[in-house]
Amino acid sequence: MKKNLTVAQKKADIDLWIIIISTFAMLAIYLIFQQNIIAVFKDTTKPILLRTLFAAFFQFGVAGLGITIVSFYRKEPFTKHGLNSRHLLKSIGLSLLCCAPYAAFVLLNNSFNGYMPFQGVMTTKEVLQSGFPTNIIGMAITAVIWGFFEGFNYIFISDKINERYPTKYKYFNWGAFACSCMCILVHGIIGIRPEDIFEMVAVICIIYGMIMVREKTGNAWGTVAVFVLFWNAF
Template identity: 50%
Template sequence: MDKKVLTAEQKRSEQDLIIVLIITLAVLAAYMAFSSRIDSLFKNRDISLVLRTLFMALFQFGTAGLGISLVSIIRKEKFSSSGLRKENAIKAVLLSILAVVPYLVFRAATNSLTSYLPFQQVWATEEWLALGFPKSIPGIAIIAAAWGFFEGFNYAVINDKINKRWPVKNIFLRPGAIVCAVLCILIHGLVGVTPSAIAEGLTVFLIIYGMLVIKEYTHNAWGCVFIFLFFWNAI
């Protein structure tokens, strides 16, 4: 059987995915190797909160943002080519909200839906909010960029690269959304055997899968960014 010859676009997408993977794993390895020192440094309130937040944001950006940014520079690709455009932005955001409904229903059914605050699960948020407005603006902006914008857009770009490498016509069966959703569950340790754990994992899968299918449908990635700005880490 003859080996299928990859197109130039497929080859580029494969190379881009390898670059993103290497950078992500390198940053994760660095964090894991020095995690105790890094965590103690962040908790040291003798150090400026701005510096501590920037320090941790760099690690976050390194795992979700640095790889796709480097690829964009190498390929001379604008972020708009991956969906950050005005066309269908509102439509993408509104449809993406539907993707979180099953998760909200699950949390409500299990009485675990107790509060809402964007980025409340990010360590620095509480410290910044305690400073009050407008002193909290710089810190919240850093947090929103690293844990909101880039993490959400990271999924959109990786989804695009996977779909270009392994193209499928049916948007519901394209591998990008499926692979990204599975990776999200594995990374966040949402694999369990109890009914509750399975339900939570499934609803989180639907968030990532849903927002990426909607991104494919609308050709707009602002829905992905919206999810991570206003929902992820918020409840």
């Protein structure tokens, strides 16, 4: 099969392997030293900004490092993957609309504990309670790593999968499907209870929906908006 691949597909194949290897290498390091790493995260005797950078290092290693390596290796700017101003508001609006089923799930499941962007990130509350300029710098780091890179990571990977495994369907592609499955597995959103299934479907709506919005609008900022304004906000 591989001898029939186009040049673009062969390049995408290599790019995906670079992303996979770099991601799993960082995951392996984290799992091996997990107890020590978490201890550093929770050590309040260390400056919160240092701990935020420490957490950001591992987060970036899992969602950001691989795509950055590929981008530099291919001399392929992120703008190629939808970071532009065309259809900006449409992209943001439609992508956030994809979050509606999950918002409904949170409310119906009585799990709403207030809204605050990035409150699901371990260091956010301490960062916000710290003084100026630590709080500004800490939140900027959080927004870049857990907002921009975690969201854009899905778009970049989806594009590479679609380059490697193109389809002719209008509302289905392997990139969006694979990224939806990846998100469910990584975040452990799997179960057989009705509420578990509802949550899983709601997450699929977010990931698959925002990627398809990028496909239709050509703009990826909607995905970034989802991870800045919605993901980790409940």
